[in-house]
Amino acid sequence: MYKKYKIVIAEDNTLFLTFIKFKLEKEGFELYLAENGKQAIELIEKHNPDLILTDVMMDFISGLEVISYVRNTLKSQTPIIVFSASGQEEIVLKAFHLGANDFIGKPLSPNELVIRIKKLLK
Amino acid sequence: MTLDTFLFYLLSVFHYLFLGYSVLALLSYFFLAYVSLLECKNYLDKNSFINYTNILNSELSPSISIIAPAYNETLNIVENVRSLLSVHYVNFDVIIVNDGSKDDSLEKLIKTYDLEPVNYLLNNKIATKPLRAGVFKSKNPAFEKLIVIDKENGGKADALNVGLNASKSDYVACIDVDCLLVEDALQIMIKPFLEEVNFQVIASGGVIRIANSCTIKNGKLLDINFPDKTIVKLQTLEYLRSFLLGRMAWSRLNGLLVISGAFGIFKKDIALEVGGYDTKTVGEDMEIVVRMRRYMEEQKIPYKVGFIPDPLCWTEAPESYKILISQRNRWTRGTIETLKIHKKIGFNYKYRILGLLSFPYWLFFERLAPIVELLGIIYFIFLVIYIDLITFYVLGFFLAAYLASVIYSLFAIFIEEYTFHQYKKKGEGFKLVLAAFLEPFILHPVTFYAALKGNYDYYFNKKKKWGVMVRKGLGEK
Amino acid sequence: MSILNQLLNFTEDTPIIIAIIWKLVSIFIISILLLIGILKIVRFNMRFNEKNDKKLQIFYEKLLIEYLLIEKENPEKIIEHQKIIDKISKTLKRKRYRKILIKTFHKTKGQIAGDASSNVDELFVKLGLTEYSKRKLRKNNNWVNTAVAIRDLKTFNIKDAEKEVSKFINSKSEEVRQEVFFYFIAVFGFDGLSFLDKLTEPITLWTRIRILESLKKIELQEFPDPKNWLESENEYVVILALELVATYNLFDNLEVLTALLSHKNEKVRLKCIELFKEFYIPNGKEVLINSFYQRTLKEQVCIFKLLEDQATKEDEKFILKNINNSNFEIKVSALKILNSINRSKFLEFKFIFSNQENTKIIQHIEYS
Numbered sequence: 001m002y003k004k005y006k007i008v009i010a011e012d013n014t015l016f017l018t019f020i021k022f023k024l025e026k027e028g029f030e031l032y033l034a035e036n037g038k039q040a041i042e043l044i045e046k047h048n049p050d051l052i053l054t055d056v057m058m059d060f061i062s063g064l065e066v067i068s069y070v071r072n073t074l075k076s077q078t079p080i081i082v083f084s085a086s087g088q089e090e091i092v093l094k095a096f097h098l099g100a101n102d103f104i105g106k107p108l109s110p111n112e113l114v115i116r117i118k119k120l121l122k
Numbered sequence: 123m124t125l126d127t128f129l130f131y132l133l134s135v136f137h138y139l140f141l142g143y144s145v146l147a148l149l150s151y152f153f154l155a156y157v158s159l160l161e162c163k164n165y166l167d168k169n170s171f172i173n174y175t176n177i178l179n180s181e182l183s184p185s186i187s188i189i190a191p192a193y194n195e196t197l198n199i200v201e202n203v204r205s206l207l208s209v210h211y212v213n214f215d216v217i218i219v220n221d222g223s224k225d226d227s228l229e230k231l232i233k234t235y236d237l238e239p240v241n242y243l244l245n246n247k248i249a250t251k252p253l254r255a256g257v258f259k260s261k262n263p264a265f266e267k268l269i270v271i272d273k274e275n276g277g278k279a280d281a282l283n284v285g286l287n288a289s290k291s292d293y294v295a296c297i298d299v300d301c302l303l304v305e306d307a308l309q310i311m312i313k314p315f316l317e318e319v320n321f322q323v324i325a326s327g328g329v330i331r332i333a334n335s336c337t338i339k340n341g342k343l344l345d346i347n348f349p350d351k352t353i354v355k356l357q358t359l360e361y362l363r364s365f366l367l368g369r370m371a372w373s374r375l376n377g378l379l380v381i382s383g384a385f386g387i388f389k390k391d392i393a394l395e396v397g398g399y400d401t402k403t404v405g406e407d408m409e410i411v412v413r414m415r416r417y418m419e420e421q422k423i424p425y426k427v428g429f430i431p432d433p434l435c436w437t438e439a440p441e442s443y444k445i446l447i448s449q450r451n452r453w454t455r456g457t458i459e460t461l462k463i464h465k466k467i468g469f470n471y472k473y474r475i476l477g478l479l480s481f482p483y484w485l486f487f488e489r490l491a492p493i494v495e496l497l498g499i500i501y502f503i504f505l506v507i508y509i510d511l512i513t514f515y516v517l518g519f520f521l522a523a524y525l526a527s528v529i530y531s532l533f534a535i536f537i538e539e540y541t542f543h544q545y546k547k548k549g550e551g552f553k554l555v556l557a558a559f560l561e562p563f564i565l566h567p568v569t570f571y572a573a574l575k576g577n578y579d580y581y582f583n584k585k586k587k588w589g590v591m592v593r594k595g596l597g598e599k
Numbered sequence: 600m601s602i603l604n605q606l607l608n609f610t611e612d613t614p615i616i617i618a619i620i621w622k623l624v625s626i627f628i629i630s631i632l633l634l635i636g637i638l639k640i641v642r643f644n645m646r647f648n649e650k651n652d653k654k655l656q657i658f659y660e661k662l663l664i665e666y667l668l669i670e671k672e673n674p675e676k677i678i679e680h681q682k683i684i685d686k687i688s689k690t691l692k693r694k695r696y697r698k699i700l701i702k703t704f705h706k707t708k709g710q711i712a713g714d715a716s717s718n719v720d721e722l723f724v725k726l727g728l729t730e731y732s733k734r735k736l737r738k739n740n741n742w743v744n745t746a747v748a749i750r751d752l753k754t755f756n757i758k759d760a761e762k763e764v765s766k767f768i769n770s771k772s773e774e775v776r777q778e779v780f781f782y783f784i785a786v787f788g789f790d791g792l793s794f795l796d797k798l799t800e801p802i803t804l805w806t807r808i809r810i811l812e813s814l815k816k817i818e819l820q821e822f823p824d825p826k827n828w829l830e831s832e833n834e835y836v837v838i839l840a841l842e843l844v845a846t847y848n849l850f851d852n853l854e855v856l857t858a859l860l861s862h863k864n865e866k867v868r869l870k871c872i873e874l875f876k877e878f879y880i881p882n883g884k885e886v887l888i889n890s891f892y893q894r895t896l897k898e899q900v901c902i903f904k905l906l907e908d909q910a911t912k913e914d915e916k917f918i919l920k921n922i923n924n925s926n927f928e929i930k931v932s933a934l935k936i937l938n939s940i941n942r943s944k945f946l947e948f949k950f951i952f953s954n955q956e957n958t959k960i961i962q963h964i965e966y967s
Contacts, residue, residue, distance in 0.1 A: 015660045015703075016710040022668050085709065086175060090210075109713035141616070167743050171750070171774045176812040182804065182842070243963040245927045246956065316805035317773070319835070518620040525627035532634040539641055551642050555635060 005121055006047055008032045010040035010054040010066055011083075020053075023110040029117075037066045044070060049078065051117060056084040056091045064094055071099035079120040083108060140498050144519075147487055148526055155533050157371035162541050165370075165431060174309040177316075178212055184292050184315065186214045186308055186387070189285030190299040191278050196225040200234045202299050205341025207267060211308040215267045217285045218299065222254060222275025231270055236262045242269075248283045248398035251276035257288070278383070279399035279406040286398050289390055298384045298437065302333060302343060307434040311387050314428030324414050325388045326428035327373075327381030329365040331544070332358045333436035343436060348550045353446065356565035357439045359557045363534040366431060366541070373429035377480035379415075381427070383407030385435035392417070403463070405456015412464050412476075419473045433542055447572040454576025457489050492573035524562050531558035652699055659703045662687055666722060667715050684725055697731060701751055708754060723755040736763045742772035749778040753785045761786075769800050777806050781813055788817050795828050795836050802835040810839065811846060822847045829855050834864040841870045845877060853880065860886050865895055872898060876905035884909050888917050896926065903932035910936045915944075922948065923957075931960055938964050 007029050011017045021031050032047055034040035036058055044052065052070065056063040063082055070076050081102045082095045092103050102116055177183050188206055192199055206216045220228050231237060242257035255272035273284055282296055293315065295308065314326045334354045337345035349355050372378040396417045399406045418425040440446040461484060468485065470477040502516045535554045545554065666683045669676055690696045704719050735748035745767065752760045767779045783791030828840035829852060843849065859871045875883035887902045910918065921933045938945040949961050
């Protein structure tokens with residue numbers, strides 16, 4: 001039976017979110033969208049996704065806190081991919097220290113994102 | 123000539139001089155306001171084409187040493203150092219100069235940052251008080267940018283000079299250790315130096331913003347609030363006026379005489395060349411800028427002193443009248459001393475704008491202002507007591523002066539709204555305007571008194587030095 | 600008292616002053632009320648505009664997403680695209696709206712790369728926005744507008760604007776020049792650097808940093824020969840060329856580089872010495888030692904930093920001559936070098952020097 005993978009995306013840029021949602025749903029993923037870290041955490045707890053995508057820079061609860069929550073509080077090994085605009089290398093490094101698996105810089109190509117997602121889900 | 127006629131002529135001369143002074147002061151303030159507006163607009167336009175992140179990644183970015191003298195700062199020193207170390211820049215180090223503190227500042231630093239004494243060669247180009255416990259660096263690579271120097275007490279200027287001797291960078295950022303620097307501060311402040319082509323930029327100053335009532339956590343500015351206490355509210359307004367209307371204009375005219383001691387960047391080799399900070403004056407921040415400018419004029423090298431209006435440095439303003447008076451007293455004495463040390467450049471066409479515009483302005487409208495004001499008040503009181511009808515005239519004069527001051531403050535608020543708009547919350551606009559109306563009645567008498575006391579202390583009380591500053595700690599509210 | 604009477608007459612005779620003062624008071628009061636009024640309006644306007652702009656942005660974002668998400672294979676593609684183009688075109692008469700639309704496009708390009716990005720460029724052209732930018736360039740009334748126009752042409756990769764943009768290579772405005780440089784680099788890659796041939800104005804360190812950073816983003820291809828630029832009349836072009844040589848390892852022109860060590864401009868010479876220090880270029884060391892005493896202090900310090908890495912035993916005589924140089928940095932460098940090429944000779948100096956400072960330096964080097 002064909003399994004539908006669940007992905008939670010946390011991103012405060014609505015245009016990007018809508019665009020990525022469309023592209024990923026076309027690839028057969030089931031998506032849950034969050035516009036900030038707090039919503040992301042709620043969705044993660046509710047749906048127990050197979051992969052998490054998060055932007056590192058968001059208001060209030062940042063992407064880093066989401067990663068920390070998943071790795072330290074939920075003690076989950078769900079693969080996490082972070083994205084960030086350029087000039088935020090320090091924060092991306094911190095994300096890796098906290099347990100992120102991969103990183104992709106913005107502007108990003110949706111096709112590349114799909115490839116990386118599929119790789120991590122294997 | 124009879125005594126009466128003589129007295130009459132004397133009084134009328136004074137009368138016209140005083141009026142002339144007031145008119146001149148008024149015109150120059152409004153001229154400066156106009157120039158500031160132009161400069162602010164120009165600055166904002168240029169800002170839309172800037173991307174500072176490039177500086178972060180480039181190997182060509184110049185090296186900067188942040189020098190922060192510390193004396194008995196045990197309450198906050200660890201947090202302040204942590205905040206300085208987290209500045210976003212690629213090529214910098216932080217030099218903390220412990221100026222013979224009698225408390226446990228050094229021990230706290232050694233413990234928190236894992237420091238060990240190192241063999242460090244200091245270029246003793248500027249004579250300073252000797253070292254005490256020596257130079258320390260951290261064993262932990264996460265703190266490799268930190269250098270702590272422990273020396274015998276010598277005052278802020280002396281501590282800064284040790285920092286100048288120790289720095290291996292091209293530029294030095296001299297700051298007060300308890301100032302909160304915004305993360306991007308170095309990237310933004312270094313920009314004027316990167317734009318020099320046919321002239322050299324020798325120093326760059328910034329705006330000091332008031333941090334009282336703001337939320338600060340872990341050395342980061344989280345929330346900006348207009349201060350609660352009236353005396354601090356009024357100081358906020360005063361700072362806006364003097365930075366956004368005053369220094370912006372002087373920077374455009376290339377006549378800037380002072381860079382705040384709380385945050386300024388200098389070209390290290392020129393600062394060393396002129397001999398570093400003067401330890402014998404209380405106004406060392408103004409004095410070194412004048413000396414550096416003077417040196418460049420004498421060497422006939424084209425130069426500029428830059429100024430960045432962005433809110434980059436936040437500090438605690440005095441909350442008690444006693445400390446405020448002590449601070450303003452010191453500023454007054456600093457101005458008097460600096461002008462006296464460099465009196466040669468005054469009205470000297472060889473020093474161009476420095477001598478023909480900045481110096482005279484500072485002399486007449488800053489240094490002499492409290493004296494003229496005092497004489498004016500005495501004169502007016504004399505007139506009112508002896509001639510009733512004059513009351514109408516005197517009242518009109520004071521009212522005009524008050525209203526002019528309010529307009530000037532409103533103009534400053536207007537520029538702030540138009541540029542950086544830091545006080546966005548509802549009701550803060552009203553509070554700012556109210557402050558403009560209150561300031562001449564509440565803050566001005568205090569600063570006026572402090573300035574007079576400063577003059578008195580300068581001439582009759584030579585032993586006085588830095589005065590009192592009690593640390594309360596940023597972000598403790 | 601007669602004096603008081605005189606004063607009374609004095610003031611009565613000069614009611615002009617009083618009149619002026621009270622007129623001023625009334626002007627001030629009116630100005631204050633006006634200023635407060637303006638302040639309120641400005642604050643109100645700002646909030647209002649912020650809200651409106653946000654709504655407009657969301658409107659444009661929706662349409663843009665629709666446009667970008669129409670499938671390539673969709674047979675109705677062209678019709679659907681045209682529908683959206685028409686909807687947007689209706690709003691483009693107003694400058695503010697165009698500004699927000701372009702801002703939305705900018706933002707999108709910052710988020711999404713690949714096909715979607717080129718689609719945004721296409722849309723920019725189809726909406727006729729290129730014409731607006733070119734018009735701004737023709738008018739050239741205000742450096743801000745010119746710079747914004749060039750920046751837009753760069754962001755959306757408008758190749759056919761090359762001629763119009765070239766006219767501004769030597770603009771007096773620093774910001775306009777920068778945007779021209781970035782336009783050429785973004786649209787034409789390394790070949791775009793040809794603007795350096797025509798440049799007569801200075802290039803600040805700020806601009807150079809940005810040029811080098813934007814070049815990093817281009818995929819590695821053949822880098823053009825910098826020979827012309829190294830020999831340029833414009834010393835800033837030479838400095839940039841030296842930085843390019845360092846970044847991209849372009850060492851085909853060793854004679855030209857060595858000749859630059861004697862360039863008439865000190866900044867060029869300094870940059871060149873730094874280059875020789877980093878890359879161990881042959882002959883450089885000898886040329887520098889031979890001309891050492893004719894050079895400025897800054898150059899001399901730099902040369903010693905070079906020698907710290909490159910000095911050999913043959914240079915010992917020269918080093919010894921400078922052991923007691925009046926400049927602190929050179930002195931320290933010389934001692935360090937001596938320590939590494941002839942340690943025993945270095946240790947002899949411990950006993951020769953009576954100067955306390957020199958002894959300190961020797962101690963420091965010995966134990967580091």
